[in-house]
Amino acid sequence: MVQGFLILLFCQLLGECLVTLLSVSIPGSVVGMMLLLVGLIVIKKVPDGLRSTSEGLLKILPLLLVPAGVGLMRYFGVLSAYWYQLLIILFVSTLVTMFVVAALLRLMSKEKHEEGH
Amino acid sequence: MVLWSHFQTLPVLWLVVTLAVFLVASWFNVRMGKTPFLHPVLVSLAIIILVLLATNTDYDTYMLGGQYIHLLLGPAVVALAIPLYDNLATVKRLLVPLLVGCVSGAIVASVSAIMLGMWFGLSDQLLLTLAPKSVTSPIAIAIAEKVGGFPSLAAGLVLITGAMGCVIAPVVYKLLKIEDESVKGFVLGVGAHAMGTAFAFEYGMVAGAFGGLAMGMTGAFTAFFLPVLIPIIGL
Numbered sequence: 638m639v640q641g642f643l644i645l646l647f648c649q650l651l652g653e654c655l656v657t658l659l660s661v662s663i664p665g666s667v668v669g670m671m672l673l674l675v676g677l678i679v680i681k682k683v684p685d686g687l688r689s690t691s692e693g694l695l696k697i698l699p700l701l702l703v704p705a706g707v708g709l710m711r712y713f714g715v716l717s718a719y720w721y722q723l724l725i726i727l728f729v730s731t732l733v734t735m736f737v738v739a740a741l742l743r744l745m746s747k748e749k750h751e752e753g754h
Numbered sequence: 755m756v757l758w759s760h761f762q763t764l765p766v767l768w769l770v771v772t773l774a775v776f777l778v779a780s781w782f783n784v785r786m787g788k789t790p791f792l793h794p795v796l797v798s799l800a801i802i803i804l805v806l807l808a809t810n811t812d813y814d815t816y817m818l819g820g821q822y823i824h825l826l827l828g829p830a831v832v833a834l835a836i837p838l839y840d841n842l843a844t845v846k847r848l849l850v851p852l853l854v855g856c857v858s859g860a861i862v863a864s865v866s867a868i869m870l871g872m873w874f875g876l877s878d879q880l881l882l883t884l885a886p887k888s889v890t891s892p893i894a895i896a897i898a899e900k901v902g903g904f905p906s907l908a909a910g911l912v913l914i915t916g917a918m919g920c921v922i923a924p925v926v927y928k929l930l931k932i933e934d935e936s937v938k939g940f941v942l943g944v945g946a947h948a949m950g951t952a953f954a955f956e957y958g959m960v961a962g963a964f965g966g967l968a969m970g971m972t973g974a975f976t977a978f979f980l981p982v983l984i985p986i987i988g989l
Binding site: 642645646648649652661662663664665666667669670671673674677678683687688690691692694695697698699700701702703704705706707708709710711712715716719722723724725726727728729730731732733734735736737738739740741742743745746 | 772773775776793794795798799802803806807813816817820823824826827828829830831832833834835836837838839840842850851854855858859862863866867870871874876880884887888891892893895896897899900901904906907909910911915918922923926927929930932934937940941942944945946948970973977978980981
């Protein structure tokens, strides 16, 4: 548990150091995730402590989002001014995204089938 | 009144409120058949904001306690590497279609949101907040913090996107006659992140696994891609 937490925090710290050094606007935690993934690929297994800690954290992930989300109360002004534009944007953009991805994947799986015949 | 103003600044009070409200919201969501429109996070936000407004508590005071929960988001994002690693065999086998799907999805999602936002004449900061809307919230919050959007608003927009995605996806499957479970899961993961992934599990384990995979890949790619895109479109 402690060991797992240490690995996660250490990867995040490394990530934060990297993005600061390179002065890029990528979140340090995302870089930490990539570093951990590379590390796991190198050692070819997930240490027991790391797995239990990570699964525990991922299980409560929705709860971890709540405090940031409560900050929405600061944006009532923006929301009341633009709520319908924002809803339209989210709807159209999500529809287009899903359509494009599904169409591309269908196209590629079809090509694969035809190659197979 | 003096007593309350002291009580209000106790971090543990807001920790208790957050956990209790979240448990009630989760229970309520299960009772309501797990509909994405009453997602536990959305319901929790609504209840906690109402409590704060009713007790005249501002966000900074709430965060005296809330910050300790928020702090765990960082290591939780790092932990997303484990499900990615577990699915490594699938990633290797289907590397090209998965990469094409996630890269095109991430680009279409943020570019289309930014373009529509520009068309509506939204402010630059709002556009930056909209850009990561298809990405899983912990990563979206981190992206918004980094590129100069509103992190909390980004979290809210991400959740609304997730709920919409669960409604839109079945329509898209019908239009394109998609029956492959892995494709269904992947589309949900790219377009509707964690909420889409949870929804994908309703189609089966394979769909759920592909959803999680798509969510992780899209999140990571968007985090690297947006800082490049933003100067190009002049934000």
